[in-house]
Amino acid sequence: MQINLINMKKTILLLCLFALFVSAAAQNEQALKELEKKSRLVYNEGVRLAADGKYTDAHTKFDESLFIQPEFALPYIERAKIKILNKEYDLAVDDVARAIAADEEAAEAFYLRGYLHILMNNYQEALTDFTRAIQNGLSENKVYYFRGLMNFKLKDYNSALIDFTMAIDKKYDFAYAFNERASTKKMLGDYHGAIHDYNQALAYDSTIINAYDNRASCKIKTGDFQGAIDDYTQAIKKDPQFYIAYNNRGNAYFQMAEYEKALNDFSKVIEIKKDYAPGYNNAAITKIKLENYLGAVNDLDKAIELDNEYGEAYLNRGYAKEFLGKFEAACSDWRKAKELGIEEAEKYISECE
Amino acid sequence: MKILKPIILTLILVTHTSLIILAQENVKIKKKDFIIEYKEVGFKDAWKEVKAGEKLFSAGLGTYPKALEHYLRAYKYNSECAKLNYKIGVCYLSTNEFYKATDFLEKSYLKDENVTDDIHFMMGRAYHLNLNFDQAIDNYKAYYSSFSVEELEHLEVNIDKYIKECKYGKELVNNPVRVIINNLGSRVNSEYDDYNPVLHPSQDLLYFTSRRETDKNKRLDIDNKFIENVFFSDQAGELWRKPKLLENKLESKNNESVLLFSNDGNEIYLYNGKKNGGEILISELKNDKWKSPKTLKGKVSSKYKETTIALSPDETEMIFVSNQEGTIGGMDLFYSKLDEKGKWAEPINLGAAINTPYDEEGVYWHPKEDKVYFSSKGHNSMGGFDVFVMERDVDKMWSNPQNLGYPINTPNDDLFLKMDENNKQAYYSSVRQNGNGGFDLYKIIFLGEEKELKVTTDDIHLAWEYKPVDDLFYITPQELKVDTALFMVGMITDSKLGTPIQAKVEVIDTELSKVVATGLSDTLGNYKIRIPKKKDYGVEVTAKNYLFYVTIVNLSDKQVVDSKIQANFQLDKIDVGAKMVLKNIFFETNKANLKPESTAELERVATLLKENPGIRLEISGHTDNVGSYRANQRLSEARAKSVVDYLINQGVDKSRLEYKGYSFTQPVADNNTAEGRAQNRRVEFKVLSK
Structure with a gap:
């Protein structure tokens, strides 16, 4: 009887302890819920501040949110975005890594990591991350846009075409996506389709001046040289320092055998961008057409000085030297061009034997 | 017609090569051909030049260039002389500026078609040397046709050969070699x-x-x-x-x-x-x-x-x-x-x-x-x-x-x-x-075979590369859904006994003049009402046999504990003699006209009377001590009457209502302060019977 009493007391004691434990656990769970809720509320404050463009204040709120709940992925993501905007990429990389550690399904964290890979020219890694972001449910037009960029960079133009189309489907006036899709079509040889997309890009954003330049190159492909010249001129008018447009207009004039005009444009390229080797190369071949072979050799010397891997420049310099009767030097240049992968050089070298 | 000697007659014996093949008729320029009647000035010098030129021309091919210099000086005096133009053209044919010959020979022919017998031959030579083969052939043919059949038999210049050369020339010029x-x-x-x-x-x-x-x-x-x-x-x-x-x-x-x-x-x-x-x-x-x-x-x-x-x-x-x-x-x-x-x-x-x-x-x-x-x-x-x-x-x-x-x-x-x-x-x-x-x-x-010149074109294909947009990557974040439920909790008790009361609690958004939440207290007097957010609200508490209670609850000042804000209320029981200040009744300044914002409070009094049909009330008006007693008495009574009239209009039997003005005789606060005077300006009711 006494033993039963002792057992009963023990049981009661255990029950009391259990009750205390359950109560403590419940209280603990409640406290955690409160913290989570508080953290989310602070996070939301950060989101609102970010929406107003108050990124510094928003950053502080995300810090606070993470102080309350360190395993919360979203504030890391938003903080990383602010760091990217501030060009603090290393810090952004840290935050993105923490976000993924907190939530390995965090789609936007993969998206941001992909974007950071782009900034570091790691295109394959970026492509993988964007794909992961999409697999994890991110369906923003931008994720398709950037994945399209990576596919373009990696020369997978068919995949790029699909991605840019997805981006446009999700945002009908996405001018950049139209421009990139146009360039993709150009790469795939669909020049008319490309011209259409460049038109759309410019309709939605007339400041994308490279669209004029690219549209012009498509027009050349379709034989519309005058249309191309007009587009290049338009690009130059909008951006007088856009040396690429001068270079390409020079090429159009060159193809139209208007060598004086071509030389003017190539000279302008060199004037704007003194370290742009193709400018010298193109000025040189125009001088060859104008029978100024010594001038051509001087320009090609400069082009090669700027880029000693510039195979076309070696090929052209050989050509200019041949005109000057310097056959050995010409052959030497053609051999170098061949080394650098210029196929035509092989044919010319046969004349050196 | 005079038969021309072939070109070979001069040079082949001098050098071991025949250097220039040329035939020409040394037609003399006569003074009458050259002088311009109305232009004596300059003639003398010009004529000297003609004579010097003629002498050098006659001397032979080697001095044609020197002759040309004299002829050109003479030309300044008379540029229309057919023979002078002919001589200049022929001289040019012997120089490296043979491309200049055609103009002078054409002009010579234009001025005088018969300037010399060989003018067509010379024009043919000029066009021939300048690669204008069709016109050369035409002139060679014209020269040929100027001879009779008999003369042609003695013609030593092989016109057919020249014509063939022109035909070969056309072919060769159309297929140039790369040199x-x-x-x-x-x-x-x-x-x-x-x-x-x-x-x-x-x-x-x-x-x-x-x-x-x-x-x-x-x-x-x-x-x-x-x-x-x-x-x-x-x-x-x-x-x-x-x-x-x-x-x-x-x-x-x-x-x-x-x-x-x-x-x-x-x-x-x-x-x-x-x-x-x-x-x-x-x-x-x-x-x-x-x-x-x-x-x-x-x-x-x-x-x-x-x-x-x-x-x-x-x-x-x-x-x-x-x-x-x-x-x-x-x-x-x-x-x-x-x-x-x-x-x-x-x-x-x-x-x-x-x-x-x-x-x-x-x-x-x-x-x-x-x-x-x-x-x-x-x-x-x-x-x-x-x-x-x-x-x-x-x-x-x-x-x-x-x-x-x-x-x-x-x-x-x-x-x-x-x-x-x-x-x-x-x-x-x-x-x-x-x-x-x-x-x-x-x-x-x-130069060997034709070679392709390599132009380097460049395109910035991607807009993203031409004009990078730093925030293009930015995806606008969305706020998270958080359960932000906030509760006002408390107990409603009898103000004297402290016993719990079952009452109705209404939470009013005073900015919107709208009831935003309602709740009932339980038998223990406890209530719990979900409120939209933490801010100041009006609260009206009503219970059977109790006077209603209206107040502003400063929730924003109160501490939130476990999503709850505590607010307790005490109600006065409806007993004879019980009084209540109607805080939300407003009048125009120094007048007894009720302002529209008084309606809610008056409605509550009307409801009290309707729900408690046995009670009678005295509505009393009170003022501060600014002004005379009499004036304040009139104003306080008029204001009390305005309230009574409103309630009667709402269907309350007038026998249940009395009104009285007390001027400033029953202050509830210190009239020496603005705040005190504001509290003293009031309307009350008192339960007269139940």
């Missing part, structure tokens, strides 16, 4: 004829023949040009230095030319214009001195003229140019071979497939290959001498000569081509536009 032809420059070339370049085997000495003026030489009567001399130039980098006269035994007054060096450079072959009417000689180099030239051993030399020579690469075979017996016409190519005794064997004519009825000249054997270059006026020459090449096959058979093509060949004379061993470049002499005068030495660069 660059560079003049060796005025440092080497002179205003006189410079021709027959010969490279020493060392490749750094260039010998050539020139008819430039020296201290010693004189003009030859036959063409009024200076006698030939040999000059040499050595190389300075890529240029040739100023030539020097070769003053040694080789130099004579006999129209000598350097023709060829042996492979080892120890023998030199020369042309001597005097010996046997023109002969090829050989000189040996001994102790750095050239020995006296000797006749070639064997049977090459003849009583006829031998001019140029080519040796096979092994120097055992020879092709030379001669008009010796066996010629097909004029100068021909002959072949000879060294015999066992080291003498040149009997020459043989290379035959009609190679030699033509016209002259062949300037033969040259390729230094490495079985390939011979020479010039010919025949075959498909486009005019004058053109350079041809023939190759010998393994059976020692020569191919048909191939024209080297335009622009190496021109309607003028192109001669003495010397190809290098790699077939990449050659030297030769030619009469070309904008030369220094007559024949000049040129270097030909053979």
